[in-house]
Amino acid sequence: MASFPELASRIVVITGAAQGIGAETARHFAAQGAAIALFDIDSKNAKVVADAIAATGGRAKPITVDVTDEKSVAAAVAATVEAYGGIDILITCAGGYTRLAQVEDMPLDEWDRTIALNLRSAFLCSKAVIPHLKKSKAGRIIHVASISGRTVHASSSPAYGAAKAAVIQLTRFLAWELGPSNITANAVAPITTLTPRVAALRTEADVARIASQVPLRRLATPADHAQVMLFLASDGAAYLNGTVQDVNGGRVMM
Ligand SMILES: NC(=O)c1ccc[n+]([C@@H]2O[C@H](COP(=O)([O-])OP(=O)(O)OC[C@H]3O[C@@H](n4cnc5c(N)ncnc54)[C@H](O)[C@@H]3O)[C@@H](O)[C@H]2O)c1
Structure with missing residues (x-):
């Protein structure tokens, strides 16, 4: 792993x-010595991740939150500031979708839920941390978007793709708005990555098909994205603002 002592x-x-x-991503930042607030609705697993980080000498605190709920986000941000004294970096990984779908067969409540989880959450979390990032020497917002927000996939979810495209545009607005406060905002757009959620959605044949379409001939690992986010948070990326990092093995070149 690359080393970024400033983190x-x-x-x-x-x-x-x-x-x-x-x-x-939490494990990567903790390994650099950063203090991490693990925001998740899944308290049990957030504690497992925090305990594992603490066992290796890192600093991590699980904070239970529903990132689609404004009051819950405000309480989680307040708990973070109380625990650590401020916030320098926001990384929004909460997101996803539950099934491959098409517009024609998508119920409205699935559309609304998917937009809320991926887009409303990015807006709420960004808005809530801005006053704290303004007090930081090197404020950073990193939104996790998706290749589905960059191009149209044979199999994805239109609500998800539309939300991720909007997250990218939200990132650009934040870059424009917060640049004068020395805060950068960038997005990462991962290709299919073998997380537990994706493993449940995709068959082995899907995985082989997707890998065969990638110049690097493999799916991404979570570490592929975490390493890029370390760099985006580092001092070396101070002049990168409003960009989308297409971490997709060259599958889509923009
Ligand atoms: N895995 C992929 O193939 C892939 C590809 C492109 C983009 N992405 C994006 O990367 C991000 C992470 O993906 P992943 O596959 O690691 O996700 P994941 O499903 O493995 O984990 C998502 C986490 O978000 C939490 N969460 C869900 N709803 C929440 C809520 N309302 N409030 C707080 N926490 C909530 C879940 O408990 C879970 O811990 C997502 O935004 C996803 O859209 C993933």
Whole structure:
């Protein structure tokens, strides 16, 4: 793992940190010495991740939150500031969708739930941390979008793809709005990554088919994304603002 000593003094909120890309990102930032607030609705698994980080000498605190609920997000941000004294970095990993779908057969409540989990959550968490990032020397917002927000997939969810495209545009608005406060906002757009959620959605044949379409001939690992986010948070990325990092093995080139 690359080393970014400046991250040792940073306080990082990671949403969706109880499993998958969020948990791996938490482990990567904790290994740099950063203090992590593990935001998740799944208290049990968030504690498992926090305990594992603590066992390796890292600093991590599980914070139970529903990232689609404004009051819950406000309480979680307040708990983070009380525990650590501030917030320097927000990483929004909470997101996803529950089934492959098409517009024609999508019930409205599934559309609304998917938009809320992926887009409303990014808005609520960004808004809640802005006053704290403004007090930081090097504020950073990193939104986890998706290749589904960059192009249209044969099999995905239109609500998910639309929400992730909107997350990318929200990122650009934040980059524009917060640049004068020395806060950068960037997005990461992962390709299919073998997390527990994805393993439940995809068959082995799906995985082989997707890998065969990637120039690097493999699916992403959570660590592929975590390493890019470490760099985005580092001092070396201070002048990257409003970008989308397409962590997709070259599957889609924009
Ligand atoms: N895994 C992939 O293939 C892939 C590909 C592209 C983009 N992404 C994006 O990366 C991010 C992480 O994906 P993943 O596969 O690691 O996810 P995951 O499903 O493994 O984990 C998501 C986490 O978010 C938490 N969560 C769900 N709803 C919540 C809520 N309302 N409030 C708080 N926490 C909540 C869950 O408890 C879980 O811990 C998501 O935004 C996803 O859309 C993933």
